[in-house]
Amino acid sequence: MEAAAEIRGRISQGELRPGDRVPEAKLAESLGVSRNTLREAFRTLSQEGLITQVPNRGAIVAIPNINTIIDVYRVRQLIECQAVTEALPKHPAIAKMRAAVEAALEHRERGDWSAIAGANIAFHRAVFELADSPRLNRLYEQLATELRLAFGLIDDPEYLHAPFLERNLAIIELLESGETERAAAQLKGYLSLAERILLAGYERLELG
Amino acid sequence: MEAAAEIRGRISQGELRPGDRVPEAKLAESLGVSRNTLREAFRTLSQEGLITQVPNRGAIVAIPNINTIIDVYRVRQLIECQAVTEALPKHPAIAKMRAAVEAALEHRERGDWSAIAGANIAFHRAVFELADSPRLNRLYEQLATELRLAFGLIDDPEYLHAPFLERNLAIIELLESGETERAAAQLKGYLSLAERILLAGYERLELG
């Protein structure tokens, strides 16, 4: 199923933007694939939340609205904080968290904000991995695709991701010293703030 | 997409059992639907976890193995306990929990164990609803389908569901009196026990 992968790519690169209609016929031709095959890909993407299908009216690239954002952050707070609280002292995912933050710091040197966004997503993927659950990992990938859509609607990645690198480091150090409760509290504040910033960006979007 | 619904029904009624192969051609004919349409339904069911697709080798009704069970209960413990801990005092879902338990008690009078299983699933659906998150609710539906598959492999529903009605009542009362921490602790014990019973049933299955 590489048609689905191609469409994912076009969406994440901004070639297809939220709200764009994606008619079967045209897209099938442009992908060099038959309509039937494309429809199977649509089923996949629809379940991933990347596109929204309306019966008899086709599909559009999903538009994450404010309710989406609120819900995604509610889920993340519940799961990430609990994962951190119950984290084992030397869990391998902690190393991944550190690696993600260090990568982000390098990207900041070079001002590569898009790479920072990627590193941030990797950081929280590692947080989910603390829970040692394949199903939760899969859930995170779904949430992450929805977040990437939302981030894409807001042009200012620096504003969006800058405030969090130092906080990430603090969380890691609390975790490594075994203070999981404090790490979770820190993370909870982090997520509330991130949600607020994202929602604020949205607010301006709807006005403009 | 009613083909998918039909297949779901056949699986939940035991007409199709875990491990059964589901060849496209035969099933398409027996559903009076074309192969292409059926393949779209397969994509949906596959993402729901009801069938497993292997490239070029077709699909089988998913077989929940021990890792599946362990992971499902890990997820449930993390989410349900946290949902209970953070539950608001008079959350509407609490009423649903009570309704589910009362229905289960009536079913027990009549010895209708299959209905009790359904009521139990409804009880935990209500627990998930405490978190007020559409995405978590959707996650629960996925977990529930996997559990139904697992339950279906074990013939003794009384053994599986009997021990839990009184515990459910206790959890509700702790919740209503605002003792969310104790309710969560109770629920945690409940889930560990349920997992153990289910795994024990599996053990015997693999031997027999």
Added chain:
DNA sequence: CAAGTTTAATTGCTCAACAATCTTGGGTTG
């Protein structure tokens, strides 16, 4: 200009066909 009606576009589904891939049952060989 509002309301109803035709027209065009798009989806949902079907059918038949063919290449690619997997399974199998021989048949051959060491």
Added chain:
DNA sequence: CAACCCAAGATTGTTGAGCAATTAAACTTG
């Protein structure tokens, strides 16, 4: 007799064309 190889059969992956049903847009018409 066991191990291996190969060809036949079955199943999936994909194509392309076609048609009814639904929806959106354009066009009358009162």
